[in-house]
Amino acid sequence: MPVQWTSLGSWWDKEEEIDIVAGDDSGNYLLGECKWSNKKVGTDIYLTLVERSGFLSSQGKKFFYVLFSKSGYTDEMRTLAAAEHVKLIGLEDLL
Numbered sequence: 001m002p003v004q005w006t007s008l009g010s011w012w013d014k015e016e017e018i019d020i021v022a023g024d025d026s027g028n029y030l031l032g033e034c035k036w037s038n039k040k041v042g043t044d045i046y047l048t049l050v051e052r053s054g055f056l057s058s059q060g061k062k063f064f065y066v067l068f069s070k071s072g073y074t075d076e077m078r079t080l081a082a083a084e085h086v087k088l089i090g091l092e093d094l095l
Contacts (some may be wrong), residue, residue: 005022005030006025007022007023008022011055013055018031018049019032019034020033031053031065033045033066033068035070038071040071040072040074041067041072042073043077049065064087065086066087067089068089069089070091
């Protein structure tokens, strides 16, 4: 992701939330979800993030996805991440 992010924050409305939203001046957006639990992150978390990206006006925008997990990822999520170029970051990556 050779992008220089010019804005960083989160997005939420009454019932939905995206933990990390970073944008640049060219319409590229990084969307991230952070999970601090003892359960491995599965595909449901990623698919929900993709669904929530629809709340952002997507015309002319390119989305990159990143997931952060304290406890790792299911095998299914690792396979999907490889196929869809999703960045997976674990606790060991942050230490």
